Amino acid sequence: MKIKNMLLKDGFTLSFEVFPPKREGSLESLYLTIQNLVTLEPHFISVTYGAGGSTRDKTVKIASTIKNEVGTEVLAHLTCVQATREDIVGVLNDLKNENIENVLALRGDPPQEEKVFIKTAGGFGYANELVEFIKAHDNFSIGVAGYPEGHIEAPDLDTDIANLKRKVDAGADFIITQLFFNNDDFYRFRDRATAQKIAVPIIAGIFPIFNYKQIAKMVALSGAKIPSRFHDKIYKISDKNEEVEKYGIEYAIVQSEHLLGNDVSGLHFYCMNKSDHISQIVRDLSLPTQKNVTTPE
Ligand SMILES: Cc1cc2nc3c(=O)[nH]c(=O)nc-3n(C[C@H](O)[C@H](O)[C@H](O)COP(=O)(O)OP(=O)(O)OC[C@H]3O[C@@H](n4cnc5c(N)ncnc54)[C@H](O)[C@@H]3O)c2cc1C
Numbered sequence: 001m002k003i004k005n006m007l008l009k010d011g012f013t014l015s016f017e018v019f020p021p022k023r024e025g026s027l028e029s030l031y032l033t034i035q036n037l038v039t040l041e042p043h044f045i046s047v048t049y050g051a052g053g054s055t056r057d058k059t060v061k062i063a064s065t066i067k068n069e070v071g072t073e074v075l076a077h078l079t080c081v082q083a084t085r086e087d088i089v090g091v092l093n094d095l096k097n098e099n100i101e102n103v104l105a106l107r108g109d110p111p112q113e114e115k116v117f118i119k120t121a122g123g124f125g126y127a128n129e130l131v132e133f134i135k136a137h138d139n140f141s142i143g144v145a146g147y148p149e150g151h152i153e154a155p156d157l158d159t160d161i162a163n164l165k166r167k168v169d170a171g172a173d174f175i176i177t178q179l180f181f182n183n184d185d186f187y188r189f190r191d192r193a194t195a196q197k198i199a200v201p202i203i204a205g206i207f208p209i210f211n212y213k214q215i216a217k218m219v220a221l222s223g224a225k226i227p228s229r230f231h232d233k234i235y236k237i238s239d240k241n242e243e244v245e246k247y248g249i250e251y252a253i254v255q256s257e258h259l260l261g262n263d264v265s266g267l268h269f270y271c272m273n274k275s276d277h278i279s280q281i282v283r284d285l286s287l288p289t290q291k292n293v294t295t296p297e
Contacts, residue, residue, distance in 0.1 A: 002141035003102045004173035006043050007201045012288040013043035013266035020058035036275035040282045046075035052082045064098035079108030084122035104143040105130045128166035135171035146175040148189040152223040161196050176268050179207035203266030209248035210277045212238035252281045
């Protein structure tokens with residue numbers, strides 16, 4: 001089913017994000033994680049696309065397994081990095097052949113050896129061009145990325161939202177946000193997007209912290225700010241993994257409940273290919289469309 005139609009039908013989506021593991025052996029463990037996540041009855045699971053198309057085949061394979069074997073709807077990420085139009089057509093055709101109906105259209109980050117994003121000859125410079133191309137190619141439901149604190153390269157939030165509007169005007173059906181820890185950033189972003197006449201649903205990206213070391217890496221990658229109260233608390237318990245995970249779970253529950261109380265269109269959990277902490281969070285939430293989620297014996 002298309003995510004666009006799920007959002008119309010239920011007015012809310014619960015979703016999880018996983019990534020293709022680097023080592024072949026870890027694939028089995030990812031499928032176990034997916035089996036656990038599926039018991040939480042998500043509307044869809046998304047599968048990321050590695051730098052420079054490095055996971056192209058794995059992304060398609062994992063997405064296909066989720067859709068066709070596990071029986072859960074899927075969102076396949078796709079980036080423009082080091083890809084020509086022909087490469088993109090190849091991926092879209094692979095997805096179509098696997099009955100995958102939803103694509104998250106992204107520009108992608110520059111490869112490690114490059115400081116800025118350089119458009120590949122015969123490819124795309126911005127995600128709005130990819131959205132337009134996918135729209136013309138086939139009938140996928142298309143999602144795009146949004147940044148509550150502004151994209152790292154954007155001069156300011158309003159310019160970034162104007163660029164987000166280009167993606168929506170090109171045909172995007174929904175937005176999934178970068179992770180954030182301060183809901184006020186999300187509400188401000190949503191208000192400003194509405195003021196710029198962006199009318200598609202905005203799904204909030206939630207990253208439950210379960211390990212202190214993750215924080216620095218994740219902040220460097222996403223540019224997300226950590227509220228000082230949150231950071232101080234985590235820092236004090238940084239050498240006690242169980243306590244960090246417990247606090248991360250509590251924080252994600254409070255953050256999600258507040259978003260649910262403020263009409264969020266969806267919650268998208270960055271799972272880091274783990275399910276235990278996600279299960280604890282989701283089972284504690286009063287989700288609008290949750291259907292008989294049962295606790296395992
Ligand atoms: C939910 C989510 C999932 C993600 N999944 C992946 C993944 O699977 N793989 C991966 O490699 N990365 C992923 N990313 C990271 C993403 O690729 C990076 O954040 C990347 O730097 C920007 O991608 P974008 O699609 O937002 O780019 P764009 O929307 O193209 O924006 C990039 C920058 O250019 C500006 N801009 C946009 N359009 C224009 C225009 N027409 N003219 C001038 N300026 C413009 C924007 O303001 C922004 O600063 C994900 C991010 C999110 C939020």
